[in-house]
Amino acid sequence: MIGMPGSEDLIGPLNQAFNGLEEKTQESVDKFNSAVSHINEWGVVLGPFIFAIEPAVEFIRVKLSELVKLVRAAVEHHMPVVSLIVQSFSWAENVQRPVNNLTHTFGNNLYDWEGKASGAYKDKAGKQNEAIGAVANKADQVSRWLIDIAQYNVDYMTELAKMATGFLGALVSASLETSTVVNIPFAVSDLAGAIGDVVAKSLDNLVGIAKRFVAALSKVRDLISYMTDQKLPQGRWPQAVEG
Template sequence: MSGPEEMTNLFERGFQGLEDRARECAQRFNGAVDHINDWRYLLGPTMLAINPALDVIREGLEKMFNLIRKAVEHHAPVVSLIWQSFNWLEKVQQPVNGLGHQAVDTDLAANWSGHAATAYSQRFTSQHEAMVAVATKADSVSKWLMDIAKYNIEYMTELSKMATGFLGALVAAGIESATVIGIPFAVKDLAGAIGTLVTQQLDNLVGIAKRFAEALSKVRDIMSLMTDMKLPNQAWPQAVNG
């Protein structure tokens, strides 16, 4: 199983160069627009077809920039969540799993009888069941935290692929160096490529976001774990009252 350092590094790699790629996408698009404007008089009526295609490209880039901006804003909390999920696993779940009562066959257990023995047996059973219940809850909480961290990493990975795809399409189009004759075709091809990328990547991101939302919706289930008949009044079954 991956540790917090490995998962954090995986998440950080999704961020590594993400803003740089976005910045380069903007620079290449602006360079392409400048190049087109330099030849707008010779392009003449073809500008009527070029401008709508440029709008498609611009809208696609804006969608990506907004997604990156939001991801950067929520970067630190996700890193913290990754570490807390492992902290819960190591500092809560594992210690609790080791606290279960073990039945032992001793002379005392074999010969002890009466009210004290009966009371001990009842408390032993209730406390053991409570321990099992707590261990199960700890496992559920740990898995829930890990799922949320995992979906955040998946989201960042897909967003990084989106930025890489946009940049690759802009480089392949080479509008900033295209001839007057080649400009309309290059813009049309780029608009088509960007439109396809936007559709595919947004579908992927929406799918991840839905799974993330489903995980968050289970917060009610996590809260309901606090209610359990094995933990009377949300407290540990006491051996002695008074």
């Protein structure tokens, strides 16, 4: 039996993306620093080749710095994103669902009555039902918006984790820190190419996710407009009895 998705269905993948992310990034930094030290040790032997490989080394350094910044920013926002996911589902459970159960019913029972009092009650109750329907619809739209925002955060983190894994994998495969002096120029060139492929693909995906995220955030003005509606008498919840 398949149940309705809950907050854990988003929090689980989010935490999984964070799992080992900082460690992988730090390992990439350590391997790069070891590679640079190794190259410098053979600087005299490499001679003019040292200048030829400098652009590629700098390219790798820049891309690694970009990864480090992205990871640091993500780690800083880990708990707020988890809180957002929890609140998204809390809204659906504690606001949207109860509102849907507030409507009045008019059946034939012992409490039915006729006359002006009955007509006034049914008129007020009818307006309340209409208002409840409007509020329930708004609650649903707010809930969907919150969950969309949460999902984009999960998608972003998942892609960032792939980027960190790919970056480290390229450094491990290159084994630049243990390359022979003859292989250093080729290893640097291959590593720069591999890093470029990893970063280009991941950044394209990250930018795409970020654009969807920003587009969703732009709907905040729509959410504010939900506070007013022609179905809400005088812009507020209708009262059956006014003092």
